[in-house]
Amino acid sequence: xxxxxxxxxxxxxxxxxxxxxxxxxxxxxxxxxxxxxxxxxxxxxxxxxxxxxxxxxxxxxxxxxxxxxxxxxxxxxxxxxxxxxxxxxxxxxxxxxxxxxxxxxxxxxxxxxxxxxxxxxxxxxxxxxxxxxxxxxxxxxxxxxxxxxxxxxxxxxxxxxxxxxxxxxxxxxxxxxxxxxxxxxxxxxxxxxxxxxxxxxxxxxxxxxxxxxxxxxxxxxxxxxxxxxxxxxxxxxxxxxxxxxxxxxxxxxxxxxxxxxxxxxxxxxxxxxxxxxxxxxxxxxxxxxxxxxxxxxxxxxxxxxxxxxxxxxxxxxxxxxxxxxxxxxxxxxxxxxxxxxxxxxxxxxxxxxxxxxxxxxxxxxxxxxxxxxxxxxxxxxxxxxxxxxxxxxxxxxxxxxxxxxxxxxxxxxxxxxxx
Amino acid sequence: xxxxxxxxxxxxxxxxxxxxxxxxxxxxxxxxxxxxxxxxxxxxxxxxxxxxxxxxxxxxxxxxxxxxxxxxxxxxxxxxxxxxxxxxxxxxxxxxxxxxxxxxxxxxxxxxxxxxxxxxxxxxxxxxxxxxxxxxxxxxxxxxxxxxxxxxxxxxxxxxxxxxxxxxxxxxxxxxxxxxxxxxxxxxxxxxxxxxxxx
Numbered sequence: 263x264x265x266x267x268x269x270x271x272x273x274x275x276x277x278x279x280x281x282x283x284x285x286x287x288x289x290x291x292x293x294x295x296x297x298x299x300x301x302x303x304x305x306x307x308x309x310x311x312x313x314x315x316x317x318x319x320x321x322x323x324x325x326x327x328x329x330x331x332x333x334x335x336x337x338x339x340x341x342x343x344x345x346x347x348x349x350x351x352x353x354x355x356x357x358x359x360x361x362x363x364x365x366x367x368x369x370x371x372x373x374x375x376x377x378x379x380x381x382x383x384x385x386x387x388x389x390x391x392x393x394x395x396x397x398x399x400x401x402x403x404x405x406x407x408x409x410x411x412x413x414x415x416x417x418x419x420x421x422x423x424x425x426x427x428x429x430x431x432x433x434x435x436x437x438x439x440x441x442x443x444x445x446x447x448x449x450x451x452x453x454x455x456x457x458x459x460x461x462x463x464x465x466x467x468x469x470x471x472x473x474x475x476x477x478x479x480x481x482x483x484x485x486x487x488x489x490x491x492x493x494x495x496x497x498x499x500x501x502x503x504x505x506x507x508x509x510x511x512x513x514x515x516x517x518x519x520x521x522x523x524x525x526x527x528x529x530x531x532x533x534x535x536x537x538x539x540x541x542x543x544x545x546x547x548x549x550x551x552x553x554x555x556x557x558x559x560x561x562x563x564x565x566x567x568x569x570x571x572x573x574x575x576x577x578x579x580x581x582x583x584x585x586x587x588x589x590x591x592x593x594x595x596x597x598x599x600x601x602x603x604x605x606x607x608x609x610x611x612x613x614x615x616x617x618x619x620x621x622x623x624x625x626x627x628x629x630x631x632x633x634x635x636x637x638x639x640x641x642x643x644x645x646x647x648x649x650x651x652x653x654x655x656x657x658x659x660x661x662x663x664x665x666x667x668x669x670x671x672x673x674x675x676x677x678x679x680x681x
Numbered sequence: 682x683x684x685x686x687x688x689x690x691x692x693x694x695x696x697x698x699x700x701x702x703x704x705x706x707x708x709x710x711x712x713x714x715x716x717x718x719x720x721x722x723x724x725x726x727x728x729x730x731x732x733x734x735x736x737x738x739x740x741x742x743x744x745x746x747x748x749x750x751x752x753x754x755x756x757x758x759x760x761x762x763x764x765x766x767x768x769x770x771x772x773x774x775x776x777x778x779x780x781x782x783x784x785x786x787x788x789x790x791x792x793x794x795x796x797x798x799x800x801x802x803x804x805x806x807x808x809x810x811x812x813x814x815x816x817x818x819x820x821x822x823x824x825x826x827x828x829x830x831x832x833x834x835x836x837x838x839x840x841x842x843x844x845x846x847x848x849x850x851x852x853x854x855x856x857x858x859x860x861x862x863x864x865x866x867x868x869x870x871x872x873x874x875x876x877x878x879x880x
Binding site: 305321577 | 870
């Protein structure tokens with residue numbers, strides 16, 4: 263009698279197993295990744311394209327089998343560039359079980375950093391603040407690009423190498439340098455200490471900083487103040503719209519200076535908005551512009567066409583390429599961690615992704631015109647320099663690829679990490 | 682007894698296969714070529730909650746709570762009809778669009794990755810709700826539409842007030858641009874662009 267009952271139970275279980283095995287209900291668990299983006303806030307001029315590009319990248323990654331056959335569930339939210347909202351969105355992503363998060367701005371990434379590092383969730387941001395590159399302080403903050411301080415040091419060095427020797431006053435006096443940026447913005451102010459340090463190193467005379475809001479449409483008062491100092495070179499640390507406004511006003515008021523711009527202020531929209539005034543403007547380009555002829559760019563462009571057909575290709579920007587840069591390094595880290603036996607579908611796998619993924623990368627090539635990427639347990643600066651390009655004759659052209667580590671190896675190794 | 686048991690196993694196995702094949706096999710297999718773009722139309726547009734137009738800077742002390750730069754909310758709800766013109770069910774798994782006021786000012790980009798199965802030949806309705814505030818709109822407007830405002834001689838404050846009053850009343854033109862709906866069916870992934878005039 264007992265045997266009979268067991269046999270019946272066995273038969274029923276067998277039937278359930280057959281149905282479950284053949285049905286679509288037997289779905290493999292996905293790897294959850296979160297996104298916190300700005301598509302409506304103070305940096306939406308560059309944030310929207312980045313957010314759409316990131317979604318495209320994860321769709322492409324899934325079309326290639328995800329992470330060694332495990333699909334990714336990427337869910338992102340707009341936080342409007344508001345730090346309190348970024349914190350609530352982060353907590354939600356954590357509750358949803360995200361094992362890694364794609365973040366955005368410097369203010370929120372730096373504000374979240376202590377929490378992220380306590381939670382041990384890899385946080386791959388679009389903030390390239392050098393404050394996030396020292397694993398002793400921020401072991402779970404990452405990005406694919408050269409950091410803002412490296413961008414700034416590279417930009418001023420490139421100008422000093424290539425433009426200053428052609429100046430009529432070369433050899434007669436020190437070149438004069440000043441900075442325009444929004445003082446209150448953590449993104450804008452992040453590399454200022456580094457660029458002034460580099461200016462001193464190269465022998466510049468440094469003039470007064472000018473406070474230019476990210477929303478500025480009229481910067482005439484700042485340009486008039488700069489006229490007294492007569493700068494040869496100005497750094498602009500804002501995003502594209504206010505950079506365009508400043509460059510336009512400087513051109514209209516005959517300031518006669520050269521410009522170097524941080525990466526978030528230097529894109530395909532700058533010449534559209536600044537017109538003639540954009541001629542000769544130089545900027546940090548940690549990756550290629552959208553559609554430029556580099557390895558893997560075909561994937562970026564075809565995915566933009568395939569997954570976001572509502573946005574005309576002509577409107578896509580370098581921001582999409584930057585999003586891909588961050589997505590590709592996370593993908594590679596997860597593939598390596600997965601192969602090493604880390605279960606990416608489980609909460610708490612962050613240390614595995616970091617140690618067996620990111621920190622095993624040495625000169626990893628993502629293409630897209632980006633420098634080879636390395637992360638070690640003691641140094642999260644992904645790249646040792648940056649390509650500086652200028653807008654000239656209707657197109658972006660390389661000026662110089664500066665490698666700070668090669669040029670100043672001691673300072674790179676011992677002085678410049680983390681700021 | 683043994684014979685009965687074997688018979689039961691064979692019967693249940695056969696039934697399982699038959700049942701499973703009913704669950705997973707569609708009469709027509711989705712392919713890249715036979716996938717027809719679903720038809721998307723706008724069923725309705727509404728402001729689910731209206732709070733007028735107002736703005737307080739952080740210099741103003743509130744009666745309760747903390748001071749800050751804050752403005753009136755403007756939620757917008759769009760109901761879409763999504764008609765599946767394919768002979769197999771499709772999964773709607775992504776909606777992205779930008780809401781534009783007065784033909785050229787992008788105010789919010791909406792994104793949703795919820796999943797909805799739409800049966801073969803059927804029309805489903807999907808609601809997308811966006812929420813902006815006069816503060817968020819101001820910031821977005823200044824960085825994305827600042828030069829256009831300047832060219833028109835409009836102040837951002839005047840534009841916001843006009844829109845906050847005009848959108849609920851139906852006098853401000855509202856459009857949906859840069860719109861994509863993403864679908865999948867049995868491994869085939871497709872996204873289609875749509876442009877929709879709201880009012």
